[in-house]
Amino acid sequence: MTPPLIDGKSFASGIRSRVASGVLALSARGITPGLAVVLVGEDPASAVYVRNKGVQTREVGMNSYEHKLEATTSQADLLALIARLNRDSDVHGILVQLPLPGHIDSDAVLNAIDPAKDVDGFHVINAGRLATGQKAMVPCTPLGCLMMLRDRLGDLSGLDALVIGRSNIVGKPMAQLLLAEGCTVTIAHSRSRNLPDLARRADILVAAVGRPEMVQGDWIKPGATVIDVGINRIERDGKPRLVGDVDFAAAAAVAGAITPVPGGVGPMTIACLLANTLTACCRANGLPEPEGLTA
Numbered sequence: 001m002t003p004p005l006i007d008g009k010s011f012a013s014g015i016r017s018r019v020a021s022g023v024l025a026l027s028a029r030g031i032t033p034g035l036a037v038v039l040v041g042e043d044p045a046s047a048v049y050v051r052n053k054g055v056q057t058r059e060v061g062m063n064s065y066e067h068k069l070e071a072t073t074s075q076a077d078l079l080a081l082i083a084r085l086n087r088d089s090d091v092h093g094i095l096v097q098l099p100l101p102g103h104i105d106s107d108a109v110l111n112a113i114d115p116a117k118d119v120d121g122f123h124v125i126n127a128g129r130l131a132t133g134q135k136a137m138v139p140c141t142p143l144g145c146l147m148m149l150r151d152r153l154g155d156l157s158g159l160d161a162l163v164i165g166r167s168n169i170v171g172k173p174m175a176q177l178l179l180a181e182g183c184t185v186t187i188a189h190s191r192s193r194n195l196p197d198l199a200r201r202a203d204i205l206v207a208a209v210g211r212p213e214m215v216q217g218d219w220i221k222p223g224a225t226v227i228d229v230g231i232n233r234i235e236r237d238g239k240p241r242l243v244g245d246v247d248f249a250a251a252a253a254v255a256g257a258i259t260p261v262p263g264g265v266g267p268m269t270i271a272c273l274l275a276n277t278l279t280a281c282c283r284a285n286g287l288p289e290p291e292g293l294t295a
């Protein structure tokens with residue numbers, strides 16, 4: 001029996017059409033949400049993301065502002081650009097593509113973004129708001145994972161959730177969201193002991209560890225919902241391939257539901273970036289937030 005696949009691609013397209021309706025409703029008031037993306041230098045992982053993003057921003061009717069800076073750009077120049085975008089009332093969302101070059105202090109840059117425009121949800125204020133149950137901008141990848149989990153499982157309260165990965169951009173905010181949903185949350189990482197045993201207890205398993213196919217089929221509790229956040233470029237049989245952090249074929253034989261890579265979490269991340277930009281724009285204009293697009 002093949003388990004139900006969670007089709008992130010079609011889920012994301014549903015989110016985008018709801019964002020597009022929200023954008024259309026704003027146009028009656030003469031408001032167009034604007035998203036500014038700042039890229040410093042060139043990183044291959046970032047290139048994947050940026051390729052799809054500009055197109056999709058315009059597709060939902062938003063303005064897209066792209067700022068491409070040299071890899072040698074100084075931190076002061078980058079901070080000056082962010083200050084300008086913070087003041088620009090046409091810009092409702094600001095995303096600074098990570099990773100930044102080594103000579104730049106990422107935390108200083110992320111914390112310079114106006115928290116109200118922080119559509120990535122990486123500002124320490126937004127992390128703190130999320131952790132304390134206050135209205136925050138929620139990081140896009142965990143938000144997309146939560147939407148898919150709610151859609152699949154309905155009420156998540158009381159379920160055992162394992163998050164593998166402790167990054168600020170996925171693992172930690174994912175754990176906060178699941179905790180807020182009433183899950184019993186375990187946060188593990190690549191060096192955790194007894195990872196297979198922890199995994200076997202999990203009704204919800206979120207893999208965001210960045211190790212190709214690390215999660216094995218026999219780690220999966222039968223019927224569990226598996227969310228694979230990993231996007232790893234590997235070579236197999238001499239061909240470049242994109243794989244997740246989960247051994248998909250083996251896990252799919254046991255899981256109740258599973259996200260593929262590609263076509264799972266990735267497309268949802270971009271859709272949630274657009275959702276967050278719409279949310280930020282509504283908040284900035286004192287309008288009610290779009291329903292079903294926030295945490």
Ligand SMILES: Nc1nc(=O)c2c([nH]1)NC[C@@H]1CN(c3ccc(C(=O)N[C@@H](CCC(=O)O)C(=O)O)cc3)C=[N+]21
Pocket residue numbers: 045046048049052095096097098099120140231242261262263264265266267268269270
């Ligand atoms: N400030 C910041 N915020 C981010 O959210 C951010 C970032 N920096 N830096 C880079 C990573 C990477 N990332 C991806 C999002 C979607 C896909 C995606 O849509 N992937 C497709 C596959 C595309 C392909 O075929 O190569 C999929 O999974 O189906 C990939 C990667 C966001 N990131």
